[in-house]
Structures are given as C-alpha cells and as structure tokens.
Amino acid sequence: MGSGPFDLSGRVALVTGASSGIGLGIALALARGGADVALAARRPEPLAAAAAQVEAVGVRALAVEADVLDAQSVERMVAQVLTWAGRIDILVNNVGGSQGPSFKRGALAELTGADVDGAFAYNVRSVFEVSRAVAPHMREAGRGVILNIGSTGARDVRKPAAPYSVYDAAKAAVISLSRSMAFEWGPQVRVNTLVPGATLTDRLRARGPEALEAYAKTLVLQRFATPEDIGAAAVYLASDAALSVTAATIDINGGE
Amino acid sequence: MDLSRFSLEGRTAIITGGTGGIGLGTAKAMALAGANIAIAGVPPEQLPGAVAEVKALGVDAIGIKCDVSNKAEVADMVAQTAKHFGRIDILANVAGGSYSRNPYTGEFKRYPLLEVSEEDFMGAFEVNVKGTMLCAQAVVPHMRKVRKGAIINIGSSSGLDSKPAGAIYAAYGTAKAAVHRLTVYMAYEWAPQVRVNCIAPGLVDTPRPAGESRPNMVDGASRLPVGRVGVPDDIASLAVFLASDASSFITGDLIPATGGDR
Secondary structure, three states: OOOOOOOOOOOEEEEEOOOOHHHHHHHHHHHHOOOEEEEEEOOHHHHHHHHHHHHHOOOOEEEEEOOOOOHHHHHHHHHHHHHHHOOOOEEEEOOOOOOEOOEOOOOHHHOOHHHHHHHHHHHHHHHHHHHHHHHHHHHHHOOEEEEEEOOHHHOOOOOOOOOOHHHHHHHHHHHHHHHHHHHHHOOOEEEEEEEEOOEOOHHHHOOOHHHHHHHHHOOOOOOOEOHHHHHHHHHHHHOHHHOOOOOOEEEEOOOO | OOOHHHOOOOOEEEEEOOOOHHHHHHHHHHHHOOOEEEEEEOOHHHHHHHHHHHHOOOOOEEEEEOOOOOHHHHHHHHHHHHHHHOOOOEEEEOOOOOOOOOOOOOOOOOOOOOOOOHHHHHHHHHHHHHHHHHHHHHHHHHHHHOOOEEEEEEOOHHHOOOOOOOHHHHHHHHHHHHHHHHHHHHHHHHOOOEEEEEEEEOOEOOOOOOOOOOOOHHHHHHOOOOOOOEOHHHHHHHHHHHHOHHHOOOOOOEEEEOOOOO
C-alpha cells in the first residue's frame, strides 16, 4: 500500500506524556505513519529513550521537557516545537491519570477537595493549556487535529467505580471539552477523543502473568489492547481518512 | 513508513449496495487497500460498470444481483462470493436507505408518521435492519472458518440521540437506531473472531435515485464544524480502517462520520 489516505508523511505531531505506555505507543504509530514527532514529558531520561525509539522508525524526533500544568512551560514547549519543525499538525494530549503527586484516588468518602482539584487539573486543565497554545497555529495553517484521551468509566458503557470516580468525572469533562473545541475551532481543527480499554502497559503487566491471563479471559475479545492498537486509531483520526470525523469519541475497548 | 496494519491485501470483501454512492466508494477504497471485492446490489444493470471501476484498481471483483431483504438472494450472494474467492473476510452492509421501499424496485417516498402506512413503516426496517441482519448472519460461518472477520454496518446521524432531522425521517431514523443496537449484539455474540462496528454518516453528497430531491448541501455544510458535507470517501476510508487490523481492538463501536453533527 503506497501513500494511501492514512499517510502522515510531512506532518508534525506533538505528543504529551510520550515517555511510555499509551503515549509512546501513539508516538511510534504516528511515526510509522510517516509523521515527525515531538515527544513531551517531565522526566528527561525516559523521554530521551522514547525519542530514540521514535527516531529509529525513520522519522525526525524531538524530546521536549515540559510541565503541561505550567502555562509558561507549555508556551516554551510549543515555541520549541515550532522552531524545530515550523508547524504542528497533530496534537495528542495524552497526559493524564487517576493519581499524581498532588492528589490521590479512592472511594468518594476518602477524597478531599484537593484530590478533586488535582485530578481535574491533571486531566482537564492540562488539555486546556496545551490545546489553547497550539490551536491558534493550527487555525492559521488552516489544518490541524487534536486528539484527547477519555476513560471507559466516563462512557455510559461501563459502570463507574471507585477508586476511579473523580478520574472518570474529569475524563467526562475532557470528552465534553473536546466537543466544544471541535465546534469553536472548526473547520480548520478537528478534535476527537480516544477511549482506550484495558491496555497492556507496564502498569497492567505489574499485576503478574497469572492475574493477567485470568483478567484477559473475562474480556469480550479475550485479550488486552496494546499501545499499538491505540496508536493505530490515532493514525486514522490524524489522517485525511478522517476528514469528516470531529467532535467524536472513539472507543478502543474490545467491546467492553 | 509502515502502514501495513491498514492493508487489506489478500482479503475478500462483500459490499452490499455497492453499485453507487457510499457503497461503490467503499468498494473502491477497499480495493485500493488491496482487497478483492464482491459488489452486491440492484439494479443489476449497474453492476458491470461498478465491477469494471473496481477491477481497474488492480484487484479481482465480481458483481452479484442481490436484494438484501431477500434471504434466498443473500444466500446466493454469499455462496457465489465464497466459490469465486475461496474466503470471506469483510462485509460492508451499505445497502439501505431512507425510503419506505427500494427505489429501484418499488415506489419512492418518505412519510411523516401520521401519514405512513403500516407497510411503508415496516419497509424502512426491511432493507436497513433485516437486510443488515441477513447478510451478517450468512457471512459469519465463513469468517469463523478463517478465524477472523470484520463486519461494518451503516447507521445514520438520524438514528443518533440528536434532534430529529425531519418528520419524513421517522421510520428511517428509528430503523437506523436499531442497526446501531444490532451492531452491539452482533459484536458480543460473534467475538472474538468477528468484529462488528457501525458507521453513522451524516449528510453525504451522493447521487440520488430518480425522483428523490437532493438535500441542500450549502445549508448542510454551514451547520457542521468541518464546514462541508460528507463525500463517499469519508465513509469509505473509515470502513477501510474498521475492516483492517488497525482496528483489531475496536468492536461494538458506533462511529459518527458526520462532520461533527449529532
């Protein structure tokens, strides 16, 4: 297959939280699709290793140390990518998570207001900060794609459950924010949300092979998603194959 | 560059409603991705031209006359495809429409609910729901033989939880909502070998059957975040993604390709 509708050659992508797991999977998939990739994360060592992996695919890669909760750091990150590549065609807001240094997860009765603020800052404000820094450049260029990450518990296909209640509420906000961005920043910028199911990353592998096997057997497809599976959906949505898809939420959950 | 997960090389795809519009676009997009194609559709006069267009892309293709609401014709479609290609990997259920009866074989008309006859109301379910069901039911044993298969159903923005598009779409929108839900049941029942997903197109600029007025594409475009109405390729490239290994963890999904509309 030559340069089909999924070809990302000549495009420039910025992926936040790109050092490992789903973020790295998406960065590698976009690279295999032909895009140059800027990888952003806080910790320099894993970031450099991830950038080397992306470069090994045969595209250009840039490692950018950045804190997406710090507006000044975000501005520097975007400027650095623009200096490097002159454009940003694809933004993947992968930073997020159910717990962090400043907030914990748990049953609702165990959490404080600070935990809620922390979860919303990490998952929602991060998306807001980076997107509003990148979107004007996309709109000026006349083209751009933003991909955000939701959670299965934020979809009506799964019952919400502790300890993820506040995380899922934040991810529901991300899905809503994505739709608003799609309407405010279209037609130049398309904005969609990817919702990964249980994905085989180091965090899941830490449960041990026996527990994993037992878990997999309970799943409709009897396996986990791989970071590559999430990456392949990102390639589709980032490409011209998806020109009519915006304000959409795509579940990559194996039917769960 | 390695986009091999998006390739359909060596696969066989059946495209119902494949003689024109979204169906023919899907057939050509899948052919460009490397799949051999069985085009099923009515009227039969349009089959040779569609087959020639697909063959020109360098793959093998056959045309089969098939009214998808007729179980015997569906069985024949599947048997002919299996005999010619030796396998069936992909089914795109594109046959369908917003008319009460097949415009090629019957009267063409849509009705508000207070005017629709029992027969015309149920007519919307014949092709859209029953046709989708009959074709899927018939191909699954073949897909299980090759341990893998992908079924792509076509729903509609008029079957989403949006403000209704207009009274005349009541039967159609209700039938397409049924297709959305049917997709989920199929995905669960036929996992893990067969994946089943549904595309909900919005307004797509396609050739319309004689007698049907063309919707106002300029008004349609102005209310969409993407600023234009859909073209068959928009739906076709999503169908290629959903047919390919690039979507191997996606099943039971409903993906709107509506330009952002609901």
